[in-house]
Amino acid sequence: MLLFSISAAIAQSRTISGRVTAAADGSGLPGVTVVVKGTSTGASTGVDGAYSLTIPATAANPILVFSFVGMDTQEIVVGTRTTINVALVVNAAQLEEVVVVGYGTQERREVTGATAKVTSEDIANLPVVGVDQALQGRAAGVQISQNSGTPGGGISVRVRGSTSISASNQPLYVVDGVPLTTGDFSQLDYGGQSVNAIADINPNDIASIDILKDASAAAIYGSRAANGVVLITTKRGSANKTQVNLNAYYGTQSMWRKPDYLNAAQYQEIMTEAYVNDGYLEPGATFTDFTDFYYGGVDFDLTDTDWISKVSRSAPIQNYELSxxxxxxxxxxxxxxxxxxxxxxxxxxxxxxxxxxxNLDHSLNDKISIGVNIQLSRSENNRIVSDNTVVGPFANALASSPVWPVYYEDGTYTRPNYYYTNPIAEATENDQTSVNLRALGNIFAKYNITKELAVQVRGGYDALTIDERRYTAANYPGSSGGAVGGEAIDARNIITKRLLEATASYNKVVNEIHNISAVIGTSTERNVFNPSSVLGQGFAGEQFRYVSSAARVLSGTNAE
Structure with a gap:
C-alpha cells in the first residue's frame, strides 16, 4: 500500500496597520493616502495619522505606497510585518515652485488659496486641439467634458462644479496677463455645440497653466472669476541659450467600436414578422408585401448597405511646429x-x-525692462449640419434601413427613412464652416524704483473675427432647403477687447523668514461685439453656394 501525503498552502489576506507622521516634528498626518502598489486597495490616515488596511491574498510581495501633498512619496516593502510606521519628509522643491496668482507670482509655500499647476512637460506633444483638452485629468477639482467628438467643438470646463443654472459656468482665461475673449458668439445652430475660441491657442506655446479655484485666490479678478481663473503663461527665451525645436506627429483616429445592427436579411425577416404580428400583413407575407404596404412599392433593387461605415472613416490627425x-x-x-x-x-x-x-523681452538697463507678446492665428472648422442632434448624419445612419441603396440608378439620393434624410447627403452636400481670425497680444514696461518697489504698465488687445457660412442644399429628399431652391446664411461676428492697466508692487523679506508683499493698481477694459448676418434663398445650381448668388436676399442684421 502506498500512501501519499499532499499539503496545500492557502494564501490568506492579512491586515497591516501603523501611523504616519511628519519627519520634522513627529506629529500625525491626517489624510495620507496608503495604497497597495499595483492594486486598487487603499486607505487614508485618520486625524492622528493612524491607518489600517487589508492586503489581498492575491498580492505577491506587497509594497505600500504612502503619498501626501507637499511630501515625498515613500514605498515600503511589507515582508512579514503587520505594523509599519512611516515618517514623511517635506518636498522642498515642490514648495519652492513658483505659482502665478493674479497680478504676480508666489512660491507655493506662501499660497493660502486653492490652486493647481500644469507645466509644459505635462502637456508636451499631446494630440489635442486646445488648452482645455490638455487640462483633462491633470488638475484636481477641474472637470473637463467633451460633449461631441467634432474636431474644434466646444469643451465644458468646470472648476469645482457649476455655480449657475442659467449663466455661463466657464472659467476666466488669462493669457500673459490679458483676459481672453471666450464664449459662444456663433449665430448659426451647431446642434447645441459651441465654437471653441480657446482652440486658437497652440498648446505647445504654453510654459505653464495655473488654475485659481477658490474665492481667496481669484478675488483680484472680481465677479469674472466666479467660475475660477485659468492663468496661461506662454514660453519665453533664455539668455545665452539658443534652441531650435521641430515637433511633428501624424496619426489616424477611428471609432473604437461600431454599433451592431441588423443586416439586410435580418431586417427583412424582423420587419415582416413585426407587421404580421401587428395585423398589418397577413400570415405568410413576404418582405415585398411589407414594402408595398409601408412604401407603396420601391423602384430599386434591395441591397445590404452598412450606413455606419458609409458615414464614418479612419480620420488623420497631424501637427507640425517649429520654434x-x-x-x-x-x-x-x-x-x-x-x-x-x-x-x-x-x-x-x-x-x-x-x-x-x-514673445520679446528687452532690458534697457538695470531698472527698466520692456516686452511684447503677439499671436496671430487662423482656424478653419468644417462642421456638419445638425451636428450632435438626432437628425445628424450619424443618427440618420443608425435609423436608415439597410435594404436601401445610397443612390437611385439615376444618381439621385434615396431617403432610407421617412422621418430622416439620407445621411450621406446630409454630411457631404451641405456646407457649414466657421473661420476664426485672431490677433492677441500685449506690450508692457516695468520700472524697478527700488529693490522692493516696482511699477508696471500693460496694454493688451484681443481681436476675434468669426466668419460663418451655411449652405443647405436642395438636391436630396427631406432637405430643409429643398422647398426654397437652396438656402445660404453668411454671418460675421467681430469681438474686440482693449485692456490698459497699471500696477505697483512691493515685496520685502524681513530676517530671511518673513515676507511682506502688496499690490495696488488700476485696470480699464473695453469690450465691443459687432454681429452681422444675411440670408439668401433660391440658387441656380449646387455649384452656387454663396448669398451673393441667391435669387432672393430675404433678411440681414447688423448691430453693435
Missing part, C-alpha cells in the same frame, strides 16, 4: 509657427489651425 528661442543678457526672444489638422471620424467634419507667436 526658435534664445537671446543675450539684454534681449530674449521666442518665435514659433504651428499647423494643426484634424479630420473628424464622421465624414464632412474637419478642423485646421495656423498660428504664429512672437
Amino acid at each position: 526658435l528661442s534664445g537671446g543675450d543678457a539684454k534681449t530674449r526672444y521666442y518665435l514659433s509657427g504651428n499647423f494643426f489638422d484634424q479630420a473628424g471620424t464622421v465624414i464632412g467634419s474637419e478642423y485646421k489651425r495656423y498660428s504664429i507667436r512672437l
